[in-house]
Amino acid sequence: MSGPSPRLFGARVPRVEDGRLLKGQGRFVADVDFPGTLSAKFVRSDEASSDICDFDVKEALACEKVRAVFTGDDFAGAEIRCVSAYEGFQPSAQPILAVGRTRYAGEAMAMVVADDEYTAEDAAEHVTFAYRPLEPVAGLDDVLGEDREPVHSGWVGHAFVRRSMATDGFEEAAGSAAHRVTVELRNARHGAIPMEGRACVARYDQGSGLFELWTTTQIPHLIRAGLSDALGVAESRIRVISPDVGGGFGVKAQLYPEEVACCLAARELGRPVKWVEDRREHFIASHHSREHRHRVTGYFDDDGILLALEADIAVDMGAYSVFPWTSTMDCGMAMGILPGPYRVAEYSVTGTAYCTNKAPYGAYRGVARPAACFSIERLMDRIARHRGADRTEIRRRNLIGPDDYPWHSASGLVYDSGSLPESLDKALEVGGHNRLLADQAAARAEGRLFGIGLAVFTEQTAHTTREFQQRGVPIVFGYETAKVRLDATGTAVVSASIHDHGQGLETTLAQIAADRLGLSIEDIRVEYGDTDQVAYGAGTFASRSAVLAGGAVVKAADAVAETLRQVAAHRFEASPTDIVIGQGCLSVSGSPGASIEIAELCRLVYQRPESLPRGVEPILEASRTYDADPGTGVYTNAAHLASVEIDPLTGKTKVLSYAIAEDCGPMINPTIVEGQIFGGVAQGIGTALFEEFVYDDEARLLTTTFSDYLIPTMTDMPDFEVAHLETPSPHTIGGLKGMGEGGAIAPGAAIAAAVEDALSAVGDVFVDQLPLTPERVLAWLNQARIQGDGQ
């Protein structure tokens, strides 16, 4: 970055948001209360697929302190639709409350509104529904048979959409390759599961016709856009506010029916309406993720060099296409990124997004990349075994090298820069690979099951206009907006269209603004999460906020600084280009006496307009947007190294060590980067070992509490080792790359490899599905024993 010399960029600055959060002074949606607020409780379907024959709300309505009970027809004018532009896409319409039919167990059918939460919950028990159960499309096994009725009437088959692509040379390369290996891989359905569930409070001002929705969202402006469609109300009549949010990870990046329902109920009843999701509802009705099945064939030569790749990808997207992503997101991402960090020249892929009677499927940290990484890395390990080569060596032979950039992937992506072989070496180094090998030898000598696994990946981040145009989504998430305003006391407010729910953006954006304006971090206040603050923007998802909002803050702050320069130049009769800004002052370079404090200058601008040069207006404010080049993303890369030990009696896998070497370009704040990596890795370890939504045969979710859906606890996690590489992107402001999701991408692949490696002391098995629950590990161990005995 040119401009004032950076003082805070790159520093381990303590977070500015911590004070309020540590003192219990954060404001989360569940904490928001307005006078006269009513409480809502939703009555949800127990049946995945059924006709609603009858319902009775009279008893509930008769309860004291119950204000209203709404059912499907009351809100039938509104619905959530998100239609992809892909050819052959079959659309769905999600009702706000089920009308005549249920399409997943957990779907809201009625909304009870009462004076308080306890009453609403009691009254909800008195709402009764009679259904005629239909045979559900319970999952991918059912859609592949194609003998069930589709979830939506008028559909042909069960696919939202199926797409294929192949490079021209694929057939020939595949046909002439000396060897091939095919693997079939499964990732279980699971979810983001933030510690704070969803919540919203809606109010409607009759006088102005203004809706105000407080909601736990990562994407306030997009929620406004979705509400505008669903309610048929102009955006100028909707304000969406998302205050402190207790983690999102993607599950809070979709419009949900409850948000629409609370708005409608608030208008109908003339009182604020509040809903706070409970944990069971979160499991059954918040969006799910990660459920992929891949069949992947690698074609390679004697050295294990991958010549061509073939894949068939199936994703169970649940019952409805979600706003704003549509139901094509996971499948499209997997198709694009599957070749990953390797020099794959020829590629053929088919991807299908299926519709089933399960909860809708939304974003979760990494979107499809964990499954894609699992597939390609499991394939690499198989190729290594096939060639009798070392797993690290086989990767080195195939990785994209430092001189290969820009790399045009076989799927049409352009990787801008990276350090793949170096990150692999670095991970082996910080992870103590040689020591691990010695530990493994010692463990094996004692008959213990000790394994080492590794995974390498490249992560598409900060993708903008061109990428989302290609993805066929109705809204192209191309840019973010920042507004910078200096006040008369020389402090600044930075407003941004992104949202911070733990990523530390309140701090990193303040670091950037402080540097550009020559102020200290205490002089900067960062605000976000209110559609009234900036014009438009998409929000926080897809590892983009530091890059895009960071770039927008640079542009807006520089514009404001330019006005300051003009005013200072006028005052000192100097040229604006000779004015330097820093340490709270503007000075004429080379004239030690000619200096004025920024605060003093700001006061002059606003309060003494006569001191302004001709043509300069008395305002120190600028709004700018930033759409990072080249629009198809900039690429972060990393390598992960894990070691595990398996208990042969219980099948339980313990992660002993976990090392990450990550290259996300220049880091604004390394401490925050590490926090993001560690948090992502922990979620990835959850993916690898524990997390799975288990259903009964009728597609009803069985895992609905933290006692049967396990997320990692402190004792499940090792200490992490981390190393950084910093290869700047040639395209973005400051060379920044995104990194918020990366940690979650590789642990499934690395830990599966480690478990397989541990079992290899007994026999050769292929670990082909996640999570690695004790039952599955025991089954593989038995298989390994049989296989080992047979040799």
Next chain:
Amino acid sequence: MVEIAVEVNGRAETAEVDGRMLLSDFLRGVLGLTGTHVGCEHGYCGSCTVLVDGASARSCLMLAAQANGSSVRTVEGLADGEELSSIQQAFKDCHGLQCGFCTPGLLMTVTEIAAEVASTPSRHQIREQLAGNLCRCTGYHQIVDAVEQALDQAAGGGR
């Protein structure tokens, strides 16, 4: 309805509450102490942890009426005005929080441990003692850093 008298963060409070009202709802809804967070209402996540007569308790599993006659401490009672407690400061120093939702529960649990700690525990012991507090953001590493720093201080730097 039940009449209760509770001392909360050093202040005497009296209220008439529904017999079934949870302590978490009483603190949040009646007293406006929204720093105590509710993450599951099942007793698993630990977000709602408060100290009742000095011992950690899950306020989602306790009735307000059960706290009658007790002294309750919540996250709002930790800092001395603007000044963070040494445990809060350690969380800030070590980046022991991200979204901050689980944080109040962790701070209360650590406050209880710090009151009794004689020597700095190992990282493994810290993990065992805090395994009942779930965090989805941090991956725990930096929380363990923070607790190590805080307990080291509480134990007078002794090991």
